[in-house]
Amino acid sequence: MNSKKPAKRQQADPIILCGHGVSLRVDAGTLVIRNGFTHYPQKQETYRYFKGDAALPARIIVLDGSGTITFDVLSWLAEQNIPLVRINWTGEVVTAISGYGYAANPHRVAWQVETESDNCRRMKFCNQLITRKIEGCILTLEKSIRRSEAWEKAMQRA
Secondary structure (H helix, E strand, C coil): CCCCCCCCCCCCCCCCEEEEEEEECCCCCCCCECCCCCCCCCCCEEEEEEECCCCCCEEEEEEEEEEEHHHHHHHHHCCCCCCEEEEECCCCCCECCCCCCCCCHHHHHHHHHHHHHCCCHHHHHHHHHHHHHHHHHHHHHHHCCCCCCCHHHHHHCC
Protein backbone atom coordinates (compact mmCIF):
# COMPACT_ATOMS: atom_id res chain seq x y z
CA MET A 1 0.00 0.00 0.00
CA ASN A 2 1.37 3.39 -0.97
CA SER A 3 1.02 6.04 1.75
CA LYS A 4 2.65 8.79 -0.27
CA LYS A 5 0.73 12.08 -0.04
CA PRO A 6 0.05 14.03 -3.24
CA ALA A 7 2.21 17.09 -3.78
CA LYS A 8 0.75 20.16 -2.11
CA ARG A 9 -0.14 22.92 -4.56
CA GLN A 10 2.04 25.98 -4.12
CA GLN A 11 0.64 29.49 -4.40
CA ALA A 12 2.28 30.29 -7.73
CA ASP A 13 2.29 33.72 -9.33
CA PRO A 14 -0.44 34.48 -11.85
CA ILE A 15 0.27 34.22 -15.56
CA ILE A 16 -0.31 37.52 -17.34
CA LEU A 17 -1.01 37.30 -21.06
CA CYS A 18 -1.30 40.13 -23.56
CA GLY A 19 -0.83 40.98 -27.20
CA HIS A 20 -2.13 39.54 -30.44
CA GLY A 21 -2.50 35.80 -30.84
CA VAL A 22 -3.00 34.69 -27.23
CA SER A 23 -4.07 31.05 -27.26
CA LEU A 24 -5.43 28.76 -24.54
CA ARG A 25 -6.27 25.18 -25.46
CA VAL A 26 -6.25 21.67 -24.02
CA ASP A 27 -3.94 19.16 -25.70
CA ALA A 28 -3.83 15.53 -24.49
CA GLY A 29 -5.21 16.55 -21.09
CA THR A 30 -2.71 19.37 -20.58
CA LEU A 31 -3.34 23.10 -20.68
CA VAL A 32 -1.29 24.78 -23.42
CA ILE A 33 -0.97 28.55 -23.22
CA ARG A 34 0.68 30.74 -25.84
CA ASN A 35 1.27 34.37 -25.03
CA GLY A 36 0.53 37.00 -27.66
CA PHE A 37 2.89 39.20 -29.64
CA THR A 38 3.37 42.78 -28.46
CA HIS A 39 6.30 43.86 -30.63
CA TYR A 40 8.50 42.65 -33.48
CA PRO A 41 10.72 40.65 -33.39
CA GLN A 42 9.55 38.54 -30.50
CA LYS A 43 9.57 34.84 -29.60
CA GLN A 44 6.20 33.52 -28.49
CA GLU A 45 6.16 32.24 -24.90
CA THR A 46 4.51 28.85 -24.45
CA TYR A 47 3.45 27.22 -21.17
CA ARG A 48 2.19 23.66 -20.62
CA TYR A 49 0.51 22.55 -17.39
CA PHE A 50 -0.59 19.11 -16.25
CA LYS A 51 -3.60 18.51 -14.02
CA GLY A 52 -2.63 18.63 -10.36
CA ASP A 53 0.77 20.16 -11.12
CA ALA A 54 2.21 21.83 -8.00
CA ALA A 55 3.30 24.82 -10.11
CA LEU A 56 -0.14 25.68 -11.56
CA PRO A 57 -0.67 29.46 -11.72
CA ALA A 58 -2.81 31.10 -9.05
CA ARG A 59 -4.85 32.74 -11.83
CA ILE A 60 -4.59 33.62 -15.49
CA ILE A 61 -4.98 37.28 -16.43
CA VAL A 62 -5.48 38.39 -20.03
CA LEU A 63 -4.66 42.09 -20.50
CA ASP A 64 -6.57 43.33 -23.54
CA GLY A 65 -5.22 40.51 -25.69
CA SER A 66 -6.73 39.06 -28.80
CA GLY A 67 -6.77 35.38 -29.63
CA THR A 68 -8.58 32.14 -28.89
CA ILE A 69 -9.78 30.02 -26.00
CA THR A 70 -11.67 26.73 -26.15
CA PHE A 71 -14.57 25.47 -24.05
CA ASP A 72 -12.31 22.60 -22.93
CA VAL A 73 -10.03 25.20 -21.33
CA LEU A 74 -12.91 26.55 -19.25
CA SER A 75 -13.64 23.05 -17.95
CA TRP A 76 -9.94 22.36 -17.32
CA LEU A 77 -9.53 25.60 -15.36
CA ALA A 78 -12.70 24.91 -13.33
CA GLU A 79 -11.43 21.43 -12.40
CA GLN A 80 -8.13 22.91 -11.25
CA ASN A 81 -9.74 25.92 -9.47
CA ILE A 82 -7.83 28.45 -11.57
CA PRO A 83 -9.67 31.72 -12.23
CA LEU A 84 -9.43 33.40 -15.62
CA VAL A 85 -9.74 37.20 -15.67
CA ARG A 86 -9.87 39.40 -18.77
CA ILE A 87 -9.06 43.10 -18.36
CA ASN A 88 -9.63 45.67 -21.12
CA TRP A 89 -7.27 48.47 -22.12
CA THR A 90 -8.81 50.87 -19.58
CA GLY A 91 -8.15 48.49 -16.69
CA GLU A 92 -11.75 47.36 -16.24
CA VAL A 93 -12.50 43.70 -15.64
CA VAL A 94 -14.41 42.49 -18.69
CA THR A 95 -15.01 39.00 -17.36
CA ALA A 96 -13.93 36.79 -14.49
CA ILE A 97 -14.43 33.04 -14.69
CA SER A 98 -13.79 30.90 -11.67
CA GLY A 99 -14.45 27.26 -10.90
CA TYR A 100 -15.01 27.95 -7.23
CA GLY A 101 -17.10 31.09 -7.50
CA TYR A 102 -14.57 33.75 -6.47
CA ALA A 103 -11.87 34.96 -8.86
CA ALA A 104 -10.33 37.71 -6.72
CA ASN A 105 -7.33 37.29 -4.47
CA PRO A 106 -8.84 37.59 -0.95
CA HIS A 107 -5.66 39.16 0.51
CA ARG A 108 -5.61 41.87 -2.15
CA VAL A 109 -9.31 42.56 -1.71
CA ALA A 110 -8.81 42.96 2.06
CA TRP A 111 -5.88 45.33 1.39
CA GLN A 112 -7.99 47.37 -1.05
CA VAL A 113 -10.86 47.67 1.44
CA GLU A 114 -8.48 48.74 4.24
CA THR A 115 -6.68 51.22 1.99
CA GLU A 116 -9.89 52.73 0.66
CA SER A 117 -11.19 53.41 4.17
CA ASP A 118 -7.94 55.02 5.45
CA ASN A 119 -7.23 58.41 3.83
CA CYS A 120 -3.55 58.53 4.92
CA ARG A 121 -2.90 55.03 3.66
CA ARG A 122 -4.68 55.79 0.39
CA MET A 123 -2.63 58.98 -0.17
CA LYS A 124 0.62 57.15 0.63
CA PHE A 125 -0.23 54.50 -1.97
CA CYS A 126 -1.18 57.15 -4.56
CA ASN A 127 2.03 59.11 -3.95
CA GLN A 128 4.14 55.95 -4.35
CA LEU A 129 2.31 55.09 -7.56
CA ILE A 130 2.82 58.57 -9.03
CA THR A 131 6.48 58.57 -7.96
CA ARG A 132 7.09 55.26 -9.76
CA LYS A 133 5.34 56.59 -12.86
CA ILE A 134 7.52 59.75 -12.91
CA GLU A 135 10.67 57.66 -12.36
CA GLY A 136 9.64 55.49 -15.31
CA CYS A 137 9.11 58.57 -17.47
CA ILE A 138 12.57 59.89 -16.57
CA LEU A 139 14.13 56.53 -17.38
CA THR A 140 12.33 56.44 -20.75
CA LEU A 141 13.50 59.97 -21.53
CA GLU A 142 17.10 59.11 -20.62
CA LYS A 143 17.26 55.83 -22.55
CA SER A 144 14.95 56.30 -25.52
CA ILE A 145 14.61 59.94 -26.51
CA ARG A 146 17.24 62.09 -28.22
CA ARG A 147 18.27 65.24 -26.37
CA SER A 148 16.47 68.35 -27.59
CA GLU A 149 14.70 71.43 -26.30
CA ALA A 150 11.52 69.39 -25.88
CA TRP A 151 13.52 66.73 -24.02
CA GLU A 152 14.88 69.36 -21.62
CA LYS A 153 11.36 70.69 -20.96
CA ALA A 154 10.02 67.20 -20.33
CA MET A 155 12.91 66.39 -17.98
CA GLN A 156 12.37 69.62 -16.00
CA ARG A 157 8.64 68.87 -15.64
CA ALA A 158 9.37 65.33 -14.48
